[in-house]
Amino acid sequence: MKKDIVIIGAGGHAREIAYLIECINSKEPTWNILGMIDKDPRNVGKYCGKYQIIGDDSFFEELKRDVSVVVAIGQPAIMKNIYTRLQKDFPDINFPNLIHPSVVPGMREVKLGVGNVICEGNIFTTDIEIGSFNCLNRGNNISHDVRIGDFVVVNPGVNISGGVTIESECLIGTGATILQYLKIGRGAIVGAGAVVTMNVPPGTTVVGVPAKPISKGSKI
Numbered sequence: 001m002k003k004d005i006v007i008i009g010a011g012g013h014a015r016e017i018a019y020l021i022e023c024i025n026s027k028e029p030t031w032n033i034l035g036m037i038d039k040d041p042r043n044v045g046k047y048c049g050k051y052q053i054i055g056d057d058s059f060f061e062e063l064k065r066d067v068s069v070v071v072a073i074g075q076p077a078i079m080k081n082i083y084t085r086l087q088k089d090f091p092d093i094n095f096p097n098l099i100h101p102s103v104v105p106g107m108r109e110v111k112l113g114v115g116n117v118i119c120e121g122n123i124f125t126t127d128i129e130i131g132s133f134n135c136l137n138r139g140n141n142i143s144h145d146v147r148i149g150d151f152v153v154v155n156p157g158v159n160i161s162g163g164v165t166i167e168s169e170c171l172i173g174t175g176a177t178i179l180q181y182l183k184i185g186r187g188a189i190v191g192a193g194a195v196v197t198m199n200v201p202p203g204t205t206v207v208g209v210p211a212k213p214i215s216k217g218s219k220i
């Protein structure tokens, strides 16, 4: 029997996660998408792509049954807030790993937590450890001995070289490259297209080739 799943968020990323779930279902019918959740109550009843916005922040208080949840918001701090609150207030909610079926066979040597979203085209090699509640968007290369913490967002087309550590709550911009054995500190941001050649201190935003810090107070 298919299990019910709710997508938190009602933007483009939510539609992409719905697409990922449909890909999983096409391989093996697993999920019944109940709909999306949007924080603005005025949007309830509207549609986000094919799926209806079925509730706002109060949705889970009224729901009296088990459900699985995925957060479709590509910003680490927001993801962390939502997942942490749901775990605390609704211990019956499940947080499945949603992995594109084409990626699954290549993940034999990946240790994985819960609540991860792993989209099409991610390539993993060996001895990799990924925590929980991360989003690996499409088409990333993740090499040997990589460590990824929790609530990390990796946007499409990133190269993560061997031995790299990405601590929790980082955002890695699309097309970035991180050279081998470097550490991206907690909450850091790597800009789109950056080539990271040195460790990135926690909370720092770096951009460019080679990547250099920009001033604090990023909008993301």
Ligand SMILES: CC(C)(COP(=O)(O)OP(=O)(O)OC[C@H]1O[C@@H](n2cnc3c(N)ncnc32)[C@H](O)[C@@H]1OP(=O)(O)O)[C@@H](O)C(=O)NCCC(=O)NCCS
Pocket (backbone or CB within 6 Å): 155, 156, 172, 173, 174, 189, 190, 191, 192, 193, 194, 205, 206, 207, 208, 214, 217, 218, 219, 220
């Ligand atoms: C790095 C990033 C987070 C910075 O955002 P921000 O803090 O709002 O910074 P701003 O847009 O104000 O830019 C600050 C400066 O950095 C420069 N800059 C921003 N992003 C840059 C990048 N990726 N590469 C090179 N320079 C960049 C800006 O041109 C600006 O330079 P200036 O001060 O000389 O005018 C953002 O630009 C980025 O790259 N995000 C990743 C987005 C992504 O992956 N999108 C794909 C979604 S699927």
